[in-house]
Amino acid sequence: MSKTGLIIRREYMTRVRKKSFIILTLLTPVFMAAMFVIPVLIMSSKDKEVKRIAVVEEGGSLFKGKIHSTKYLKFEYLDNMPLDTLKKEFDQLGYYAILYISPKLTYIPSAARLISRKQPSLDVVTYIQDALKKEIEREKLLSYHIQNLDKILKEVETDVKLQTIQISATGEEKRTSTGIAMGIAYVGGLLIYMLTFMFGAMVMRGVIEEKTNRIVEVLISSVRPMQLMMGKIIGIALVGLTQFFLWIALTLAIVTAVTGVLMHGPDQGKKIAPASFFSAGNPQSNPLQENTISMEDLSQGEQLLTALRSVNWPLILGSFLIFFLGGYLLYASMFAAVGAAVDSETDTQQFMMPITIPLLIALFIAMGAFQNPDSPVAFWGSLIPYTSPVVMMARLPFGVPLWELILSIVLLFLTFLGTVWFAARIYRTGILMYGKKPSWKELWKWIRYKSF
């Protein structure tokens, strides 16, 4: 095995055997899977407890029988029960809430109250608001004495869901979801930013460790400093890739397993089941009743999954891999140079600026790119190598021309080669220097020292 190979192997083996690596590798997919699964879970499974709600209407019976009970929400219209008594005996009666409707409701929007022990869930509130609103609107419309009102209303009832379609150069149409694209852009950009920092700092700590251990002098009497530096950078890159692939594989496994159970599991054999929560008892009785909510709710969960499946994962993951590697290599060589220039981690602050500032700028540009992926700032940000890994990942899910992608990658790797040259020169001098913290001027001198 070549010397660089030996160094790579040591750097890799000592790290993947660490407990912290194993824990992080196993736990992260759980969180990532949760990010995918929880929204689906929330959308498709609802509170299954049957809630009884007492309806008290003051001075009238306008809403009697107009608020329809659902499978899990039972409305009981109480004609002659004063509100105060009801409040007093609230616990004994076992109601979830009391809906109090004042006659002023037709002209004062806030004239209805929902009184309960616990904060009622948003679903319940929305459902009641909706029902009351629809009923008042209906009453108001009725006052115009329009014939066949119910029929007309049913006919004009419309629902709009904006479908976004991406058209490719070849004229192929693809259904997209802006929400999903943003999600992926956000996760992709942020992940590159975080991983670059995480593994870059790992390189830096490794260099400092060898320096403070004083083993570096033994090592570079056997290998060239460049071999040592690149061995470390590549070894840690492989650690990163191992982690990345394990994350993807484990996340996929967890998502598949969980959604499998969720969508087709035996206890929820009928797809309708989790969604039938709000199905009205008698859908025919009131044409104004929006009783398709339940179907909508179900399909949102499914929609999310379908949308996730419609994403061009090979492109996203492939690009992620390339940009992670490129960005990592670029910054890791700088991290290595910083590690070589100092004696301890606490001294690194001074030299971290050229690393943190471009990365932070990249993150800011990426944030803007979610809103406007084709703005000039995002465009240049995704081409300039020091920001391109983060920004390009943020732009990619919205569609990026192939030439931009390739140009960005080429620029990134060329810059990496240039940066490594500079970093190696600082590194080979720095690792043998102890004591005084060098100034920027000294670092510049190191770069110009004669090499062997």
Next chain:
Amino acid sequence: MTLFQASEIVKNYANHRALDHVTISVPEKSIYGLLGPNGAGKTTLIRIINQITAPDEGSLTFLGRPMREEDVHQIGYLPEERGLYKKMKVGEQALYLAQLKGLSRQEALKRLKVWFEKFEIQDWWNKKVEELSKGMQQKVQFIVTVIHKPRLLIFDEPFTGFDPINTRMLKEEILNLRKEGATIIFSTHDMASVEELCDHITLINRSRTLLEGPIQEIREKYAGNEYELRFEGDVNLLTATLNSRFSILEHTKEGNVSVLKIKLNDRGTPNDAVRILLDAGKILSFNKLTPGMNEIFIRVVSEAGEKEAAETLTETTQN
């Protein structure tokens, strides 16, 4: 035969010259002492020999030809500031460092086994380095320095951190290695071990060579014409006769035995001195006094300092 030669080496750092036309030539199978006060440039020279840094001027010759990059496999280096990966296991680490020196895994394993048995440290193989004492770490470090059987060994202050027993053992190992054909460059401040081990030395001070050559010649050179004599008999008679041709530097008495330190001057030879002694009493011993390396070191370095001070003084007055 010369194994290694560095000729006219110059190395400049940002604000000073670390080596100023330094030449050393290391004979094969010698133990070559590299001496000098702190900051003289020894470490820089050692780093240049190890090809860790490049000289600004000068050339390096190894086995009679210009030094090549792969010659690092023929060199074993034990730096003064040594260290190992603290979290790594002893055996694994030794194996790694041996492989970096170009040994195959099998070969490295085989040789490590021999050395670990020799030093009776087989039990440490699976221990982490941080669990070992400093002296134990030094032993491991020594093994990985010599494991690839290098032609040239460089030890920078090898005995620091060792107890007397281990120091003894290490010295024996160093002599053994020489017997097996290794050449050793040995940098230290411990003049006793220089006298004990070295056959050649170079003394560097303030980036320049002050002394170079076989240790015996150097000691001869610095030996003034001084003798120590011990005898039993009439001291007064002796001093009276001696005083005319020799100067008596010291005179002490240990019981019946008189100990005199005398200096010959141009009018007398050692034989003359002995002739006078024959009549004065019973001679117990008559020895030429050779200065210790310690003395030579201090003398040469301080003389150089004075000379330099004088030079600076003349320069300033001239200006």
